[in-house]
């Protein structure tokens with residue numbers, strides 16, 4: 182499972198379970214210093230050789246400011262914007278409060294994380310936005326999932342703006358769909374385990390350059406349409 186290209190210091194949000202936990206594990210196993218950010222640590226995360234930063238809801242600017250203060254001396258080589266939620270809905274059941282919550286957690290939250298941690302970003306830092314192909318407008322053939330699709334499309338728009346704005350400072354941004362992964366978010370349905378998804382995501386992150394910054398990839402390497 183391990184690869185050799187050491188990245189340095191990697192921060193992962195939503196690191197207590199699912200894909201975020203697998204990413205923290207994978208990055209730590211290959212020797213990266215991992216800052217595992219979560220609301221509450223899990224036993225599985227405690228078993229990872231990572232610096233655990235608890236109490237960080239990505240919708241709380243106060244919690245993010247406190248995190249930034251604790252990390253003031255840490256330059257990040259990788260920032261993974263992974264924390265996210267999905268609430269199933271369709272035209273008959275869509276609930277606006279749920280749409281707003283998903284926009285807040287999946288789109289505004291990641292931007293708040295980047296803004297809070299901007300002083301830890303350096304020339305060579307990579308940012309990975311864990312999105313979903315359900316945020317692709319071109320790929321939407323089945324409708325529904327209003328809050329989730331809207332929030333991931335908004336996340337994608339944010340990531341492309343970051344790629345444009347931070348490129349001159351030497352910071353590259355990947356927009357990554359992890360695949361259909363067996364986690365709580367999917368009710369443990371899916372085509373691959375979190376560990377396999379993490380391995381593929383890290384492959385994409387390792388391959389990211391300033392030239393390819395702002396591209397929307399499936400973790401398997403396929404370029405996805407917006």
Ligand code: NDP
Pocket residue numbers: 194195196197198199200201219220221237238239240262263264265266267286311312313314358359360361362363364365366367371
């Ligand atoms: P999980 O439900 O297993 O994990 C979600 C993670 O996000 C948890 O760590 C959770 O923390 C955290 N989180 C949720 N809300 C907040 C919040 N307000 N503040 C801080 N952390 C929060 O989902 P996955 O691992 O499957 O999903 C990870 C990412 O991958 C998400 O962005 C998701 O949209 C994306 N994705 C997943 C796919 C899949 O097939 N699984 C497919 C496409 C995209 P807590 O335990 O505290 O709730």
